[in-house]
Amino acid sequence: MRRLAQGDESALATLYDRYAGLVYSVARRVLGDAGAAEEVMQDLFYQLWWKARDYDAARGGLGAWLLVSARNRAIDRLRQRKRAEALAPEQVAPLAFDLESSVAQAELISRVKSALGGLSESQRQALELAYFEGMTHSEISQRTGEPLGTVKTRLRAALQALRQVLNP
């Protein structure tokens, strides 16, 4: 990040190589459109480049911040919400896992997938509607046609199970 703040383009290229694939994939999943997903990804890296001086790297891991921002921006775009903030919309704690190398990424991806594999189909569906479509409890209930209480209980059980697996 320090190199980036000083305007070193090779630093941006390094960060791009490391994280752009993850950022693009999540934006693509949310938006379902290659052009829109690339815009979200480019937007994020472009702002990172111009606002690197304002970004307090010490406060949060860059990988976690990029993932959170990619998902939030794609959801905002999907739901046509406006988010007028600058670079650090939300403070994110550093990831508890290494995300810097492609080997570490692959390991973590398989860990997350197996964690989700341990959930029931309906739990996973509720979680995906929340995460990839940005739905609230009542919106999930409307979409699935299930009572609000059921949706809340189901999602909470899914989150509880994930905590067990995803805490290092």
Added chain:
Amino acid sequence: MNEHPQPEEIFDEYALGVLEGEERHAFESHIEACPACLRKVEEARARMALLALATPQIQLPPGAKERLLRRVASPSPAPLQQPAPFWGWTTAALAAATGVLALALLFIAARNRELLRNLRELEARQTQLLESERRLGEESARAHAVLDILTSPQTVRVYLASTPSRLLPEGKAFYHPQKGLVFYATNLPRLPAHRTYQLWLVPPQGKPVSAGVFNTDPQGNGEVLLPSLPLGLPVKAFAVTVEPAGGEPQPTGPKVLAGVTS
């Protein structure tokens, strides 16, 4: 402070964005006043971010990296040329500009009404013409200074919210270290005559600095415009406390609003 949110999964639910209505409201009110819970939210955001990894990894479009590097190489913030117009960035900038403009327009509308009132006074009392003119000049210079702060890119915007569980009173601070401070508050309870609200600028180091006292109108609105403050003072947070009439050199009373610079 009200009790910490329970159970632990509620932090994940908030980070995920599924909470809504009163539940979300109560949660946000709590974390704004509770650094320990805010940290849990930041951890939950990182934990929820891992869900992004559950989606299939897709190859980046060819040429995307070159497009990015070409874009950053241009001397000023420029739109993405390929493959499509870069609506994301311009929309965000437009939205931000529109927000500032809306605020400025609101302010101008309010000032307009005031100026109109002043004009009618002028017609009615021609003998006081000179005196009124002087006042208008001052008002306009003041309005200009306020607008300058509201629209300057260097201005820090801090939104203050109530510390107790219901987020009714709200404050907005627009602070520019060289140009000054504009502060508005709404929905504040009426204070007894011997009490006043006092606004504090909290620097990153050292004691809070008073940014002036203010009282509210019957609707609970109050403002502090261009208080005298040391030039170039950095800010970490703003807070509003209830103090004896006339204010205090350091906060003594209960804190009713607080906001940290983002």
